[in-house]
Structures are given as C-alpha cells and as structure tokens.
Amino acid sequence: MAELKNNRLLRALLRQPVDETPVWIMRQAGRYLPEYRAVREKAGDFRTLCSTPELACEVTLQPLRRFKLDAAILFSDILTIPDAMGLGLYFTEGEGPRFTKPVRTAADVNALTVPDPEVELRYVMDAVRLVRRELDGQVPLIGFAGSPWTLATYMVEGGGSKEFGLVKAMMFDLPKLMHRLLAVLEEAVTAYLNAQVAAGAQALMLFDTWGGVLTPRDYRVFSLEYMERIVRGLTREHEGRRVPVILFTKNGGQWLEAMAGSGCDALGVDWTTDLYDARARVGHSVSLQGNMDPSMLYASDERLREEIGSVLDSYGRGSGHVFNLGHGIHPHVNPDKVAVMVDAVHELSRPYHQN
C-alpha cells in the first residue's frame, strides 16, 4: 500500500496535533455534483451504481478531484446489509428505499443470517480495494455502516418512515424479538466493518440516522448498546495504524456524554449543539466531527466564511476537531460553494493549531 500523504483526518480523530483542521463532507460523493449525476445516469439506477465497484470507485473519487478534502468516504448505501440478507432492496423515485420482504414476525427474524462480507457483500469490499488503490495514499478512506437500530427501522417498516409505528410497536411489545434482530445486525455490521478495514478502510463511521427518534432510555437500550458492542468487536489496529471509529446519532445532541463512553474515538455532532458546549461535555475522551448547518451552503461566500470561522471558534484551539456538515450535503448546493468551504476551513483553522 502507498504511504499516506495526508493523515490530518486520522490524527485529528485521535486528538494528535495537526497543522490545519481536516474537512470532509457527509454525502460528498452525491447528487450536487454534475459528474456524479452523469455516472448515475450511465448506471441506470442507484443499485447498479452501488453494486458496481468501478462505478462506486469513480464517484467516490470525484469530489477529491474538485476539492482539497482530507478524506474519501466509500460511496455505498447503509442498506447493503439487509439487502445481502435477502430482503429484496429496491429504490422508488421520490419514495426512497423499499424492501420486498420486510421483517415483521419471529419467523422473519429467525430466518436472518449474517452475510459473509467477502461473498454476499464482495462488491463492497472490491470497491474498497479499488478506491484504496486509486487513492494511492492521497487521503485516508473512511468505511461505514448503518447502526443496528437504524437498519432495523428500514427492515421492519419495509422502507423509510416518518412515524416508525411498526418498528416501535415491535420494540415496545416484543422487546426480546427486537433484541434478537438487533443482535443479528450487530454481528453483521461488525463483520462488515472489519472486512472493510481488511480491504483497506482506514477509519470507520457508524451512522445512527434514526437513534434520535427514541426516548433517552430506549436510545441507550436499543441503539447505543449495540453500537458499543460493535465498537468493542472492531479491528482497531491495521497496517500498523489505529483505525479510528466515529459514532453519529442524528438529533443525538442530548446524549453526547453517553455516546462518548461507547469506546469510539469521535462523535458526529449536528448543528443543534454548539461545539463549545459539546467539547465541555465530552471532555478529552473523544474528538468531535461537524457541525455546520448544510443550508449554510446556500449563503453568500462572505457569510459562509464567517460561519466557518464561528464553527472553528466554537471548537477552539487544539486538535480533536474534524470539520464537516451536521448532516449530508443537500442535492441542490452549488459545488463552487463547497470549494469555498473547504478552502476556508484550511485557511481559517491554522491559527487554532499554532502554539
């Protein structure tokens, strides 16, 4: 493997000194880029794009050609695992992902098996290997997965949801069944992330997109607990380097202390929490990743730079901050704004890292 030329991300995630705050963007390979839309068009559908390593690799690398980003993140989908479990993933226009065979009964849960990452999910590992080779050490590659709770919401509801009525009814009335489902997913996610590390991923992120729809107690019992178990089961050293793990619960700002105790290296933070407060609450235990409002990319360059200054200032001096948006980039953002943002983060962050 080529030597890593830019290790700002890995260093910041481990709270080691850096020269500038590293920056990457959730969904940086995505619809806001015309070159992404062209490849997506060529692929015909989203699933083909995800499951063809050459295409997934191409769109993973696209944002790095435009912007001085400090990390690549594998282009993939959090629903690859339930798909590999045989639930029949498909995508509808406007309605998002759906499953032909949702998980609703004890029999459905008992029938689930843990996919072999190098068999059923081989296309993902091939994409990781290809991206690593193509990156040639330019920046580190982040691998990722959805949290067990988040995957369970899609699997039980049969797709996206607003109310989460079915999955919550299962959680409320059949907690043992829900725990069985989450335990299978925990095992599957752990194997999947470890395989990504073996294939070349240099940092990992767990996306708990829907942990924030739970009560504090249910969050701990049905989401955080399984993320903790995953973190404990992950390969944390590879290629002679620590593999940092980032945990992100959207709308989880109230639970940062609990999340920080999970054994992860960093927490994703959305823009409803001030980084100054977040840092005070989690102390020196973890790094923080975030947290600009994605809609700030609709503002003028001047206002955008001002806000980047505020976000950097809210974290303050020293390492332990990875700049990012507080959620995925919106599809209608002008890519020129992203260039302004990435350059401003590097430029404006230097004083925070000088002695």
Added chain:
Amino acid sequence: MAELKNNRLLRALLRQPVDETPVWIMRQAGRYLPEYRAVREKAGDFRTLCSTPELACEVTLQPLRRFKLDAAILFSDILTIPDAMGLGLYFTEGEGPRFTKPVRTAADVNALTVPDPEVELRYVMDAVRLVRRELDGQVPLIGFAGSPWTLATYMVEGGGSKEFGLVKAMMFDLPKLMHRLLAVLEEAVTAYLNAQVAAGAQALMLFDTWGGVLTPRDYRVFSLEYMERIVRGLTREHEGRRVPVILFTKNGGQWLEAMAGSGCDALGVDWTTDLYDARARVGHSVSLQGNMDPSMLYASDERLREEIGSVLDSYGRGSGHVFNLGHGIHPHVNPDKVAVMVDAVHELSRPYHQN
C-alpha cells in the same frame, strides 16, 4: 360564562395542587377519529373545515365526548395568519399546505400588514366563542398560534420544507429583512392570541414546530426572542383568572433552560428528553407538558399503561405536569387506545398528588 368545572389543566400549568395529572393530546381533534373524518368529508376540504365556525366547533368537541380529557384545544391551523395576510393558502393531497404568493423579497415583506383578528380572522374568533359556549365550563379551552419563525418557514418556502434552504438563505444573508418579517409576525401573533383570549380561550400555546432546525444561536435570535416578545405582549389575566402560556419547540430539548426564561408558564417537551432531567434543569420556574412517544399508542394496553406509569414517575411528585404526547397523535391510532391512555393517566397519577 359558565363556571369552570374542571380546572386541573389551569392549576397544573400554574404549579398549583391538583388531584390528578391533567391530560390532553396534541391534535386530539383529528384524523384518528372516524367522526372527524366524517365531518372533514362533509366539509369537502380542510380549509372549509377550519374556516366554518360550526364545523371547527364540532370537531373541537368530538374528542371530549369520547375521552375524559382535561382540556379542549381549538381546531384550527397555524397558517391562518399568513393566509389572512393574503398569501393564498391552499392544501394539496399528500404535499400539505402551499402558498400561491410566497414571501421572498424585501417588497414582499414590506407589503405584509397585520391582520385584524376580528375582521380577517373573525371566523377563528367566532369558533372560539362558539366552543366556549358549547363547552359550558366542562373543561378549559386552549387557544394557539404558530411561532413567528415557524410561520416564516412556510411563508418563505411557499409551503412545507425538508431543507429550509430558502428561509435559511434569507436568515443568513438578509438578517435585517428576516427580522422585519419576524417582527410583523410577532405583532400579528400577539394580536391574534389576545383576541382568542378576549373571545374565550383560557390558556395559550405557541407551536414552534421548526425552531429545532436551527443552530443554538439562530434559535435564540430568530425564534426564541420573538416568542419572548409575544409572551410579554399577551393578556395574562382574563375573567379574573391567570391565562397560562405554553411554549413548545419540537426538538428543543437542548434549550429548555433558555425557553424557561421566556416568561411562559409551561414548556412542551418531546420524548427525547426525560422529564426528570427536564424538571431538574428548569427548576420551579415552569410546568412541563408531555411527553409520551406518540407511537406508544401502537403498543398493547399493558405496555401502554406501563409507559404512562414511567412518564408520570419521571416527572415525579407534585403539581406542574400536564400529560400529553411529545408530538401530535398519529392519524392511524386506534381511538380505543386513547381511552386507555386518558383513563390510565388519571388513575395512575393520583398517588403523585397525595400528601
């Protein structure tokens, strides 16, 4: 006016002793009730239902005939004010409310005038008067309005939104214009709520549905500040009684302390915050309203009662708690579950109010 026979709600909102914890439900007059759907069908469309006092009164009273609720809340819509400002409100199937004339420019903002509640919004005041008469003192009537920020999101976006790109771009780049818009809305909401009190509303609630999409700073400057000004401008004594004011910011759990300092009497709390923690954070300054997960109404009766016990226990002993869901009731809930819930709140809460 008839004497008030059940004053639990008003007493609990003012932290005065009660025999049982009062309970009402956000959107208690709504689609989950077959008798509501019948009136809605007869009315033809949602706007006619809102703007015909007899129909609005009828659906307001429907849930009280079924359940031992401790309050009525006027059936209406938060967008009556922008509609009265001439923005051309209409409702589309599946997409929700839209405006034919959104507010996008300085000229649009400058053209806005404060509606006279007894002229352009007379149908709302007539509904309040009618409901008060029909209630005959059975329970108090809650009046309500949307917060200025929440109304502004619909007015600028031209309807509902997921990203809030347009309204945030205005806030980021044209903060003075945004403040002008919010100031007009503050004046309109204040006049509207005071007119509701004059017409017979006995408690008031401000719904800040979209304050939770802001950063902590923007929330204070663009949402909370205007709610505070409204609270200061409200009639707080009427018919010889205090008129309590409830503030509810959805996803505002991180900002309860700031909200408690607004001068309101109570805070609505969603289910992502534990009431024990919330009470510890706000001290004796305000009452708390909430906060059961609305999806709990999909659980078994046994589990539902258990959860109601947990919510009551999380608040603990003494007055100052109004039981409610943490958000509006889901349209697919079985009304029988609501009966179980309302009865359980009364039954299970008694020990918390005994000396």
